[in-house]
Amino acid sequence: MEDNILNQELIANKLIDEEEEFHHLNNPADGIKPIIKKYLGVPKSADQSGNKFYFSDGDAKVEVVVITNEIIRVRLAPHSVFLDEFSYAVPKLEQRAIDFTLTEDENEFKVSTSAVNCHIRKTDFFISFSDSNDFVTSSDAVPMHWEENVKFGGYYVFCTKTCHAEESFFGLGDKPTELNLRGKRLKNWNTDAYSFAWNQDPLYRSIPFYISVNEGIAHGIFFDNTFKAHFDFGAEDPTKTSFWADGGELQYYYIHGPHMMDVVKSYHILTGTHPMPPLWALGYHQCRWSYYPEAKVKKITNGFRENKIPCDGIYLDIDYMDGYRCFTWNRKYFSDPKRMIKELAADGFKTVVIIDPGIRVDDNYAVFKEGKEKRHFCRRSDDYFMEGHVWPGRCQFPDFTNPEVREWWGGLFDELVQMGVAGVWNDMNEPAVFGAGTFPDDVRHQYDGYRGSHRKAHNVYGMQMVRATYDGLRKLMKNKRPFTITRAGYSGVQRFSSVWTGDNVASWEHLKLGNIQCQRLSVSGISFCGTDIGGFSGEPDGELFTRWIQMGTFSPFMRAHSAGDTKEREPWSFGEPFTSINRKFIELRYRLLPYLYSIFWEHHRYGFPILRPVVMQEQEEITNHFRQDEFTYGDKILICPVLEPGATSRKVYLPKGKWYDFWSNLVIEGGKEIDVQTPLETMPIFIKAGSVIPEYPVMQYVGEKEIEEVKLNVYFSDYEVNSFLFEDYGETFAYEQDIYLEKKFVVNGSRAKLTIQQSMEGLYTPRYENYEFNIIGLPFKPTRIIADNKEFKDFTFDKDKILKLKLRKNFTQIVID
Ligand code: GLC
Secondary structure (H helix, E strand, O other): OHHHHHHHHHHHHHHHHHHHHHHHHHOHHHOOOOOOOEEOOOOOEEEEEOOEEEEEOOOOEEEEEEOOOOEEEEEEEOOOOOOOOOOOOOOOOOOOOOOOEEEEOOOEEEEEOOOEEEEEEOOOOOEEEEEOOOOEEEEEOOOOEEEEOOOOOOEEEEEEEEOOOOOEEEEOOOOOOOOOOOOOEEEEOOOOOOOOOOOOOOOOEEOOEEEEEEOOEEEEEEEOOOOOEEEEEOOOOOOEEEEEEOOOOEEEEEEEOOOHHHHHHHHHHHHOOOOOOOHHHHOEEEOOOOOOOHHHHHHHHHHHHHHOOOOOEEEEOHHHOEOOEOOOOOOOOOOOHHHHHHHHHHOOOEEEEEEOOOEEOOOOOHHHHHHHHOOOEOEOOOOOEOOEEEOOEEEEOEOOOOHHHHHHHHHOOHHHHHHOOOEEEEOOOOOOEOOOEOOOOOOEEOHHHOOEEHHHHHHHHHHHHHHHHHHHHHHHOOOEOOEEEEOOEEOOHHHOOEEEOOOOEOOHHHHHHHHHHHHHHHHOOOOOEEOEEOOOEOOOOHHHHHHHHHHHOOOOOEEEOOOOOOOOOOOOOOOOOHHHHHHHHHHHHHHOHHHHHHHHHHHHHHOOOOEEEHHHOOOOOHHHHHOOOOEEEOOOEEEOOOOOOOOOEEEEEEOOOEEEEOOOOOEEEOOEEEEEEOOOOOOOEEEEOOOEEEEOOOOOOOOOOOOOEEEEEEEOOOOOEEEEEEEOOOOEOHHHHOOOEEEEEEEEEEOOEEEEEEEEEOOOOOOOOEEEEEEEOOOOOOOOEEEOOEEOOOEEEOOOOEEEEEEEOOOOEEEEO
């Protein structure tokens, strides 16, 4: 026993030195003398209460909660008092694991489910996790520790785990750096980062969730702490991974894999998924700071129709308002907004307006007056209102962490909704304040009854703003799906909004960065994401803009946006050949809408990310941990954007299996890198063999024409592959009452035969009657087609060896031989 204590002290002393380094680096401005950290001692007791297990060293307590067979939550209470259960990220903590046990031997306590063991070592309180094969996936390198915060109260809380030689790390939201975070130290503190640079940290969002892959096995850590949080993935010491925060509780969810996909799906179980967007929101959006007056807006929207370039969303940036006062209109520029929005709608455009959190201090402005009377604005610790300058000048800011304020805010959209506004864009909600950057630490927040300072509320402020916006719109729009987009967010923001990556730059480096950021956001819970196509600041040339449109065609959210001091930036602004290529890709976006809508459904309902980095396909292969250009869009389409100027070819890695070149239909065996020609008119797109890719006819906007038939492109394979098609009304919440159709196609081929089966679930009936099949890559000349036991003679097999036929949409089986 004495040995143990000595050992413990030795370890602690060694680590104090190390950890003081952390403290020093991360709180340099505090002016506090480093304080000795306290480490968990030796666990002396173990108790169980349902799915919760408690271990104590006599003073501090650790809680281990079994949530599912794969998810275990760990919490630390330095003096045995846990904080109340409350999280903006995890709205409902449902316990889903059925069988779990607590066992004990001379070395450890062990909490086990069918998938995971959580070990609490008796000598030193090290906590580790292993899988059912006894492979240790995660283990403490130091006992959990903390340090009193003498300035603000509470604790700095730390967790340090072993980092393995070949361990890789993914996730953490919008970090503008390499996809694999190994060797990086990063911080979460929502920040307005105009024209951010590669490696700049932090940016707009805080997503304290990462995925580790070591020896081919993945696990995730979700550190649900809203304070300024830090992550070190072997940067300071290559043998350690640490995460810590400047306050709050040391609380993390260990999420077991073994596959990265399992981890992401479990993370979605905790924090939720995006609701289904209105179908139009998956179309192309055009934005600019700002299109005004009305005549300019019309000039742009007419430009789309004249150039026959599809577009669904048109944005009004801050200049539509009267002196940047939210919920007002500049009547000089927009004399009759309701009429304008109606006319735009008649031409197929949905109007999206920006709304920022800063409310101008002006007693003649109704929103300010009401907010002031109801005391809805944030106050400092001395009770004076928090004031700061943003676009409107001197402003106060609603406390969105107060449910009453959220309710009030949601109601403010009434007039905009009456006018026909279809979507709202929440910006500057980190929150951003000119000069100061953000609010001072002492600002008080109601925090849904769990009051706290801005240190606790800062990272959730933007998420609560867009939550208020989304919930308000949802009520006001009755059964219609609102569209929202936010710049700031915290884990779980996906339940309320899409996001874009903020104020990027018109450069090739930013094109690369945007490609990585969208993949990273997608594995961090935020699938509905995109970049400012073309780059917000600076001037792209035609080539860069076109390459960006090509990549954006495969961003779940597709919007071009640019700062006010830049040249015109519409898809036709660069002349030919760019206009035609941009049109071709935006048309491709519209052709593939039913595919995107279906993978969105897979995200919403089953928790799959929409964009998937190649490492998600083959995580056991270490070289894939460093591939960051290629990604799959859903699991059927592989995209590799062209990211270099003047590129006439590029290398693309195809994961194992057979792939079809989308442009030529050539079949290529994967599991290797290939050279692909990349003239400006194309970018590398590959379709997985066995896929059924649905297509709509090109339209200038969603709903322009009645869909008379859906094209199904079937890519032959000699192994079985499942595909999905999701259909519903596209704009209501009827899907929540099962009014949708989820179709499953199973394709299975051999040297002389192909079968396609279809099954369906749900209560929706699409209005079209037929499918138009294009069956690609048949290795034989078809002579007989049997559809649901009847021979079908009406087909063609052209010189490109594409079998074409039309069939009723309700078939269950087709056999071709
Ligand atoms: C911020 C936004 C940008 C917007 C501008 C004016 O910089 O990130 O998208 O255009 O403010 O509202």
